[in-house]
Amino acid sequence: MKLTFKLFASLTDLLPKEARDHAIDIDVADNATALDLIDRFRIPRKSAHLVLVNGVYLDPDERGEANLRDGDTIAIWPPVAGG
Amino acid sequence: MAWTRKILRVNLTKGTCVAEPLNMDWATKYLGQRGLASKYLAEEIDPACDALSPANNLIMATGPLTGTMASTGGRYSVITKSPLTGAIACSNSGGFIGNEIKNAGWDMIIFEGKSPKPVYLYLENDNATLCSADEIWGKSVWETDDILHTKYQDPLLRIAAVGRAAEQGCLYSAVVNDKHRAAGRSGVGTVMASKNLKAVAVRGTKGVGNIRDPQAFIRATVEGKRVLAENAMTGEGLGALGTQALMNVINEVGAMPTRNMREVQFEGASKISGEAMLEPRESDGKANLTTNGACFGCTIACGRISTIDPQHYTIADKPQYAGNSGGLEYEAAWALGSNTGVDDLDALTYANFLCNEDGYDPISFGATVSAAMELFQIGALTTKDTGGLELKFGSAEALTKAAELVAIGEGFGKDLGLGSKRLCDKYGHPELSMTVKGQEFPAYDPRGIQGMGLAYATSNRGACHLRGYTVSSEILGVPVKTDPFATEGKPELVKAFQDATAAVDSAGLCVFTTFAWTLEDIAPQVAAACEGNWTAESMVEAGERIWNLERKFNIDAGLTAADDTLPERLLKDAAKTGPAKGKVNELGKMLPQYYQIRGWTVDGVPTAETLARLSV
Structure with missing residues (x-):
């Protein structure tokens, strides 16, 4: 299936050079999990603090489950804060 | 340096500067800064007064930890009645002037009345002088800062000033200190200018004192700094991208107010x-x-x-x-x-x-x-x-x-x-104003973050994210992750954030510490510095007391439950894109429960029992 994969803040450097606007389109197996993607892009798991699928929070307990769908956008941040 | 136990009272009408003792009974109930100055304001002015009249007071207040070695202990606040909202205003700023006021030996400065001519206050330790502002009136904040630094030839002079916007009556003018930090919201600078007070220039060299238990204080603050350093948000994230790290986060979750809040995502x-x-x-x-x-x-x-x-x-x-x-x-x-x-x-x-x-x-x-x-x-x-x-x-x-x-x-x-x-x-077209109580919204659309809708509607200074930042929980997962689209549990969450934040503000600390600290981390620092029984529980109680004091001020100023609402756009026009597509803010589901757990009537008025319980 095809996904849009986004990395932000200090994780941006882990994206391939062809990425634009912090995003890259990728092909993955139909049963791929968020953790698979985190490992594929060599993101330290503790740095994958905020994981959103189509803008919706993905609980850490659900990141190893095959809950991604074709066309999804997955976006990941290290710990960030603001106000 | 905990409390210096001294207030400087400046009567601008008479041109007098008088020292007086801090009311320690109030200090042990309201802690300092936001809470304690709000108590003074509520006791000393008619909440129904015209905010831009001499009847209003303006208070620059530090907290007991301002000027100490506690991390972020440099905060001060400007407290007054807001000309923008008609409600109580408390605008918090960092920089260096809060520390300077404290090192000059003062817990707060209360400005009363109105000067017949533009003046500025020059404060060097015990010496307070009102000086003619002829050379700086009509100048920007930056020019004012440069002129006064040149005049006094002291690079460590700390200056808070209003600019030309405030002089011209802009209703959301700020008090800017150290050129780039600001008590920014609710028009506190407009009030300062209305008093013909252009600037406050402070130099304090008295150093730190009055710490109740210095050794315990060192231990508590060192431990607090360790916690901040080891937390990824406060130790790395905020330093690297600052608060601007949230731009893409909030856009992605579909809570980015766009084009006057018509949309929730910005391309x-x-x-x-x-x-x-x-x-x-x-x-x-x-x-x-x-x-x-x-x-x-x-x-x-x-x-x-x-x-x-x-x-x-x-x-x-x-x-x-x-x-x-x-x-x-x-x-x-x-x-x-x-x-x-x-x-x-x-x-x-x-x-x-x-x-x-x-x-x-x-x-x-x-x-x-x-x-x-x-x-x-x-x-x-x-x-x-x-x-x-x-x-x-x-x-x-x-x-x-x-x-x-x-x-x-x-x-x-x-x-x-x-x-x-x-x-x-x-x-x-009043319906196009995206405000609560006359104050403009901050950066989180409450259709995508339900708790923030309740936080905005009930904020004592109008729409504001810093009175109850449930974004921390609903989006960032601190201290626990909650569902941003759920309304269940949000009244309790909003109340908890509001009360805790009031306590943090009143201590003289920055609310950003709370991405790592809870009141369990803060209370030992306050307890070591201050007299009184300061625990996480007593700080929450102080926060609730402060919240109710502010609420009572607003009610006495003429605000009602009808002011605890959001623009119709946010209540009736559903979000068009993103995860919140099709959603409005469900304020009506949360507000009655919020009043109930606050101990207020169905009309949002603190009951006599609540005020008595909190000794407001």
Whole structure:
């Protein structure tokens, strides 16, 4: 299936050079999990603090489950804060 | 240095400066800064008074940990009645002046009355003098700062001042200290200018004292700093991208107020984000962000120091803006950017520089410009009204010209200085004002973050994110993750955030510590510094007491439960895109429960039992 994969803040450097606007389109197996993607892009798991699928929070307990769908956008941040 | 136990009372009408003892009974109930100064204000003025009359007071207040070695212990607040909202105002600022006031030996400065002529207060330890402001009235904050530093030949003089915007009556004027930090919201600078008080210049050399248990205090603050350093948000995240790290987060979750809150996602968000501030420019190879910066005693260092692209149109003939200055925080970037539809990072940076230079709140300014842009779009405003200004969404030129006009209060800048509510009323479309109690919204659309809708509606100073930042839980998962679309449990969450934040503010600490600290981390620091039984529980109780005191002030000022609401756009017009698509804010499901757990009547009035329980 095809996904849009986004990395932000200090994780941006882990994206391939062809990425634009912090995003890259990728092909993955139909049963791929968020953790698979985190490992594929060599993101330290503790740095994958905020994981959103189509803008919706993905609980850490659900990141190893095959809950991604074709066309999804997955976006990941290290710990960030603001106000 | 815990409490100095001294207040400086400045009667501007009489021209007197008198020292008096701090009311320690109140201090042990309201802690300091926001809470304690609110108590003084509530006791000393008629809440129904005209905020811009001499009957209003203005208080510059420190907390007991201001000036100590506690991390972020450099905060101070300006407390007064707001001319923008008619409610109590408390605007918090960092920088260095809070520490200086404390080191001069004062817990707070209370300004009463109105000076017959423009003056500034010069305060050097025990010596307080009201001086003629002839040489600085009519000057910007930056010019004022330079003139006074030159005059006194003391680089360590700390200065808080109002700019030309406040002198011209802009209702969301700030008190800017150390050139780039601001008590920004609710028009506290407008009140200061109304008193003919241009600036406060302070030098304090008394050092730290009055710590109840110095050894315990050192242990507690060192432990607190360890916790901040080891937390990824406060130890790394905020220093790297500052609050601007949230631009892409909030856009992704579909809670980015866009084009006067008609939309919830901005197509240009990445161009004005924290990440964009790190990208090298074509012109000089430098990034917008030069470095980060820290306020007094802070070990987080979220501040932004930026430059504008030297080839950008805004500074083509203005070399004074070519150097490093205070850069964009998330709130400014959102209000000046996505809410006006402008994705020009340098234009936003320039507008932000002007907000600092002449002292006006970039949130309220940006939101007011966005309301004007919508009025312009529907034809309720024309170029005849704006002096030829084409106020179109997305126009960087319109935004930066508007900023220049508000800074000096000329032309259509006068109308923009009214704020969104009065502007929309004047031009016949009150429904286009995105405000609560007359104050403009900050950067989180409550259709996508339900708890924030309740936090905005019930905030004691009008729409504000810093009175109960449930974004922390609903989006960032601190201290626990909650569902941003759920309404269940949100009244309890909002109350918990509101009470805890009131306590943190009143201690003299920065609320950003709470991404790592709970009150269990803060209470030992307060307890070691201050007399009294300060535990996490007693701090929560103090926070609840402060919240109810502020609420009572507002009710006495004439506000009612009818003011605890949101614009119809947020209650009836569903979000069009993103995860919140189809949702409105469900305030009606949360507000009655909130009143109930607050111990208030169904009309939102604290009951006699509640006030008695809290000894308000």
